[in-house]
Amino acid sequence: MALEADEDILQDFLVEAGEILENLSEQLVDLEQHPDDADLLNAIFRGFHTVKGGAGFLQLDALVNCCHAAENVFDILRNHKREVTSDLMDVVLEALDNVNEMFDQVRNREEPSPAPDELIEALKQYATPEGEGGQPAAAQSSAQPEQAGGSQGSGASGEDAGDITDDEFEQLLDALGDDNASESSQGSGGDQQQASSSGGDDEISEDEFEALLDQLHGEGKFSGAAVSTDIDDPDKGASESAEPAPSNSGGGDDLISDDEFENLLDELHGKGSGPSAQGAAGQQPAAPKKAEHKPESKPEPRKKEDKPAPAAKSGGKEAAPKGDTTVRVDTSRLDDIMNMVGELVLVRNRLQRLGSESEDTEMHKAVSNLDVVTSDLQSAVMQTRMQPIKKVFGRFPRVVRDLSRNLKKEVELVMHGEDTDLDKNLVEALADPLVHLVRNSVDHGIEDPDVREKNGKPRKGTVTLSAEQEGDHILLSISDDGAGMDPEVLRRKAVEKGIYDEDAAARLTDSECYNLILAAGFSTKDQISDVSGRGVGMDVVKTKISQLNGQINIESVKGKGSNIIIKVPLTLAIMPTLMIMLGDQSFALPLVNVVEIFHLDLTKTNIVDGKECIVVRERVFPLFHVKRWLVPASAGEEPPKDAHVVIVAMGTRQVGFVVDQLIGQEEVVIKPLGRALQGTPGMAGATITGDGRIALIIDVPSLLHHYG
Structure with missing residues (x-):
C-alpha cells in the first residue's frame, strides 16, 4: 500500500468502499434469488469495479486483483454468457469474504494479504463463457500482470487492449x-x-x-x-x-x-x-x-x-458541492457531547425541583423554557448518534443463505423496518445476539423440506426479521413458520435438567415454558452440531439484552412457528426511571421494567411454596421486600401493615417489589459505579436526583438472581 497516500483520500476510500461492500453482501444473496435481474448484475459489477478503482489508486494490488477477477465474472453474467448457479455464488461470496478481510487490513493500515491462488483461478474459470475451453477476453486480461497503482480493464468492452504502466x-x-x-x-x-x-x-x-x-x-x-x-x-x-x-x-x-x-x-x-x-x-x-x-x-x-x-456561473454563486454538506466526526467526540447533555439534564431536573418549591412566576417560565430547550438539544444530539438498524440487518441474508445450504434446507429471509434508527452503541451491541437468534430460527425452527411437504407446508420456510419504534423503545422480532415448540417437551426437559421439580414444572404456563430455552445449559436438540445443540448461546443472548436494559420474550405455536420479541431502549445514555425510597435512601427502577403500581394491605398476603405472594385480579405474584436486601439496617424492623407495591417484569415473569415511598418518574443519566462498588449485585449504576442526592439504579434481573 502507498503508505504516503494522503489521509483524506484514504479515508474517502474507506468510507465509500465500506458502504459498497456492505451492500454487495446483500446484493449477492438477492441475485441468487433473482438471477435474471439485469439491474442487480450491473450494480454488483459496478460495486466491484469501483472498489477496484479506489484500491488501484492506493496501489493495493492484492485487493485490485481479487476485485478484478470477480468483476470479470459479472461481466460474463451480465452479457448472458453464463448463468447464475449456487456453486458460482459460493465462489463469488468467498471472494467477497477475502475482499472484506483485505479491506479490514487496509483499515488497520496493514498491507492486504493476497487471495488464495485457487480462488483467483476459480473466478477465472467462471469468467469464461459457458461451454468454452479458453478464457474470454475479460478473463485473459485478468491474467496479465497487474501494475502497482493501476486499475485493470473493466471487461465491459472487448476493445480494451490492456493497461499501460x-x-x-x-x-x-x-x-x-x-x-x-x-x-x-x-x-x-x-x-x-x-x-x-x-x-x-x-x-x-x-x-x-x-x-x-x-x-x-x-x-x-x-x-x-x-x-x-x-x-x-x-x-x-x-x-x-x-x-x-x-x-x-x-x-x-x-x-x-x-x-x-x-x-x-x-x-x-x-x-x-x-x-x-x-x-x-x-x-x-x-x-x-x-x-x-x-x-x-x-x-x-x-x-x-x-x-x-x-446558469450557475451567471447567477454569481455556484451551488456548494454535495460533499461539503457533511462532516466526519469521531464518535468519541459525540460521546463527550452526549455526556455534557446528560449533565445538563441533571441540572434541569435540579432546577425543576427548586422551581416547583418557588412561587416566582418568572422562575417558573424560565425553568419551563430551559426544559424545552434541554429536551430539544437532547433529542438533536441523540440523532447524531443514531444509525439505521440496517447496519445489523444487512448481514443476515448471507447468514441465512450459508446456513440453509449447510443444513440442506430451503429458507427465505424477509426483513421489515430496516430504516428504524437507534443508538450506534446499541446497533453494535445487538449484532451478536440477533445473529444467534436468526441462526437458531433456521436450525431449530425451520424443518427439512421433505418434512414440511409432508405437513402440508411449502418446501421453503420463511424467517421474518422486523424492527419498529414504540415510544422511547425499539421492538425487534425474529419469527419463523417452522415446527414451533411443544410446552410438554420443555417441561420434561426442565425436570430432567433439575431446573424444576415435577410439581413446579406442571404449574408453569405455556409462555413460561417457552422462555425456559433462555436458561443456561437448556437445549432441546438431541444431536450436537456445529450450529447448535450444546445448550449455550441463548442464556448469553438473555444476559446481553438485560445488560442493554432490554427485555426478551418468546411466543410459539406447535406446528406453526415461533416468535422472539426483544424490547430495548433507543439509547443507553439517558434512562427514564421510577424513583422510589427505601428508608431514607433513593433508588431508581428502570421504567421499562415497571408494569403497574398500587397500594396494598400486606396483612392479606399468602404463602405459596414457602414464598410470600399476593393475588391481584386472579393472578399470583411473588412478593419481595427489597428494603431487606438493599438497606441492611432495616433487617430487624417490624414489617409495615401497608405499603406501595411495584410490579416489575423480566420477560414473562412478573414479581412485586415492596417499597416505602414513590417519588415519581425522572430521566436520569447513568453513571458507572466506583471501583470499590463495581460488581455489586443488583446495581446497574448511579445517578444524581433532582434534589441533589445520589440514587442507585437497580438492575432488576441481577437483583432477583442474587437475592430472590
Missing part, C-alpha cells in the same frame, strides 16, 4: 507537455491551444486532456462536444461543440457509450502516481468517488455534466 503514462504526459502545440491540434479547437491549467503541476489543460483521449482511444474518437466545453467560457465551448465530430456512441455528438465510459474510467482511475488521475477539471484525485457516482440509470452518461453550467 505508470512509467508509460508519465512519458505520455511528458510528451504532451513538451509538444503542446502539435498535440493540441488534435483536440477540439485551435483557439484553446494556449490554454493551460492554473492549478500548478498537478493539473492538465483541456488540450492535453483531448490529446490524452486520442492517445488512449484513437484520434478523434472522443473529440467534439464530449470534451470541448471550456470551463472559463461555457458559451465558447458550446459553439465549438456544434461542429460535427466522429463518435461511436450512437447517441449524439456529446455522448459516450457505457463501454467507452468504463474503459475511460479504467485508464484514468488508479494511475495515481501522476497528475493524470485528476482529470481535465483539475479536481483532486478521488478515483473511488468518480467510479461510484457513475449514473446507473443513464445508459449514455454525458461528459458535459461534470462541467459547471452557464
Whole structure:
C-alpha cells in the first residue's frame, strides 16, 4: 500500500468502499434469488469495479486483483454468457469474504494479504463463457500482470487492449507537455491551444486532456462536444461543440457509450502516481468517488455534466458541492457531547425541583423554557448518534443463505423496518445476539423440506426479521413458520435438567415454558452440531439484552412457528426511571421494567411454596421486600401493615417489589459505579436526583438472581 497516500483520500476510500461492500453482501444473496435481474448484475459489477478503482489508486494490488477477477465474472453474467448457479455464488461470496478481510487490513493500515491462488483461478474459470475451453477476453486480461497503482480493464468492452504502466503514462504526459502545440491540434479547437491549467503541476489543460483521449482511444474518437466545453467560457465551448465530430456512441455528438465510459474510467482511475488521475477539471484525485457516482440509470452518461453550467456561473454563486454538506466526526467526540447533555439534564431536573418549591412566576417560565430547550438539544444530539438498524440487518441474508445450504434446507429471509434508527452503541451491541437468534430460527425452527411437504407446508420456510419504534423503545422480532415448540417437551426437559421439580414444572404456563430455552445449559436438540445443540448461546443472548436494559420474550405455536420479541431502549445514555425510597435512601427502577403500581394491605398476603405472594385480579405474584436486601439496617424492623407495591417484569415473569415511598418518574443519566462498588449485585449504576442526592439504579434481573 502507498503508505504516503494522503489521509483524506484514504479515508474517502474507506468510507465509500465500506458502504459498497456492505451492500454487495446483500446484493449477492438477492441475485441468487433473482438471477435474471439485469439491474442487480450491473450494480454488483459496478460495486466491484469501483472498489477496484479506489484500491488501484492506493496501489493495493492484492485487493485490485481479487476485485478484478470477480468483476470479470459479472461481466460474463451480465452479457448472458453464463448463468447464475449456487456453486458460482459460493465462489463469488468467498471472494467477497477475502475482499472484506483485505479491506479490514487496509483499515488497520496493514498491507492486504493476497487471495488464495485457487480462488483467483476459480473466478477465472467462471469468467469464461459457458461451454468454452479458453478464457474470454475479460478473463485473459485478468491474467496479465497487474501494475502497482493501476486499475485493470473493466471487461465491459472487448476493445480494451490492456493497461499501460505508470512509467508509460508519465512519458505520455511528458510528451504532451513538451509538444503542446502539435498535440493540441488534435483536440477540439485551435483557439484553446494556449490554454493551460492554473492549478500548478498537478493539473492538465483541456488540450492535453483531448490529446490524452486520442492517445488512449484513437484520434478523434472522443473529440467534439464530449470534451470541448471550456470551463472559463461555457458559451465558447458550446459553439465549438456544434461542429460535427466522429463518435461511436450512437447517441449524439456529446455522448459516450457505457463501454467507452468504463474503459475511460479504467485508464484514468488508479494511475495515481501522476497528475493524470485528476482529470481535465483539475479536481483532486478521488478515483473511488468518480467510479461510484457513475449514473446507473443513464445508459449514455454525458461528459458535459461534470462541467459547471452557464446558469450557475451567471447567477454569481455556484451551488456548494454535495460533499461539503457533511462532516466526519469521531464518535468519541459525540460521546463527550452526549455526556455534557446528560449533565445538563441533571441540572434541569435540579432546577425543576427548586422551581416547583418557588412561587416566582418568572422562575417558573424560565425553568419551563430551559426544559424545552434541554429536551430539544437532547433529542438533536441523540440523532447524531443514531444509525439505521440496517447496519445489523444487512448481514443476515448471507447468514441465512450459508446456513440453509449447510443444513440442506430451503429458507427465505424477509426483513421489515430496516430504516428504524437507534443508538450506534446499541446497533453494535445487538449484532451478536440477533445473529444467534436468526441462526437458531433456521436450525431449530425451520424443518427439512421433505418434512414440511409432508405437513402440508411449502418446501421453503420463511424467517421474518422486523424492527419498529414504540415510544422511547425499539421492538425487534425474529419469527419463523417452522415446527414451533411443544410446552410438554420443555417441561420434561426442565425436570430432567433439575431446573424444576415435577410439581413446579406442571404449574408453569405455556409462555413460561417457552422462555425456559433462555436458561443456561437448556437445549432441546438431541444431536450436537456445529450450529447448535450444546445448550449455550441463548442464556448469553438473555444476559446481553438485560445488560442493554432490554427485555426478551418468546411466543410459539406447535406446528406453526415461533416468535422472539426483544424490547430495548433507543439509547443507553439517558434512562427514564421510577424513583422510589427505601428508608431514607433513593433508588431508581428502570421504567421499562415497571408494569403497574398500587397500594396494598400486606396483612392479606399468602404463602405459596414457602414464598410470600399476593393475588391481584386472579393472578399470583411473588412478593419481595427489597428494603431487606438493599438497606441492611432495616433487617430487624417490624414489617409495615401497608405499603406501595411495584410490579416489575423480566420477560414473562412478573414479581412485586415492596417499597416505602414513590417519588415519581425522572430521566436520569447513568453513571458507572466506583471501583470499590463495581460488581455489586443488583446495581446497574448511579445517578444524581433532582434534589441533589445520589440514587442507585437497580438492575432488576441481577437483583432477583442474587437475592430472590
